[in-house]
Amino acid sequence: MKIKLSPITNSSSSSFIVAFDKKITSLDEIKDKIMFIEKASQVFHDIQKQSPILLDSNDWICIHKIADELNSGTVYLSDGVRKDKKDSESDIAKSFVKDNEGKVAYFFEYSDNDSEFFSEMEHGDTFRQFKHLVTSHH
Numbered sequence: 001m002k003i004k005l006s007p008i009t010n011s012s013s014s015s016f017i018v019a020f021d022k023k024i025t026s027l028d029e030i031k032d033k034i035m036f037i038e039k040a041s042q043v044f045h046d047i048q049k050q051s052p053i054l055l056d057s058n059d060w061i062c063i064h065k066i067a068d069e070l071n072s073g074t075v076y077l078s079d080g081v082r083k084d085k086k087d088s089e090s091d092i093a094k095s096f097v098k099d100n101e102g103k104v105a106y107f108f109e110y111s112d113n114d115s116e117f118f119s120e121m122e123h124g125d126t127f128r129q130f131k132h133l134v135t136s137h138h
Contacts, residue, residue, distance in 0.1 A: 011115060012111065012138040013109055013110065014111075016110075016132050017069060018106055018108065019104070020106065022103070022104060026044075034126060038122070039121060043108065043126065053065065053066075055092065055100045055101060055102065056101065067093040070133065073135040073136050074136045075092060096133055099131065
């Protein structure tokens with residue numbers, strides 16, 4: 001008989017690709033669209049550490065970067081529906097970019113293993129006011 005000595009966890013993380021109308025330069029631009037100022041502040045903090053990607057359906061690098069992220073787990077669309085098996089990650093990336101043409105995208109990753117707050121960031125519908133894609137890493 002084998003005995004597992006390490007702790008058993010049910011930790012997860014999720015990545016979010018979120019479309020914003022324009023480059024975010026201040027907390028004021030998002031605080032009314034993200035419930036709870038603490039969550040909005042975390043999102044803004046994470047935005048400051050990255051450069052936005054212009055969503056351009058003629059930019060294959062943009063589409064490839066989104067498709068690569070989608071390939072890393074199980075994909076869910078903005079409405080919480082799991083992607084259809086017939087749709088490739090590339091097809092979903094192309095559609096997301098086309099539907100959000102001219103907007104900018106930021107990437108986020110939150111894990112329920114980091115703290116109760118980050119569990120809420122991951123599972124608490126943080127980006128419900130924005131078009132987004134979710135990749136679940138469970």
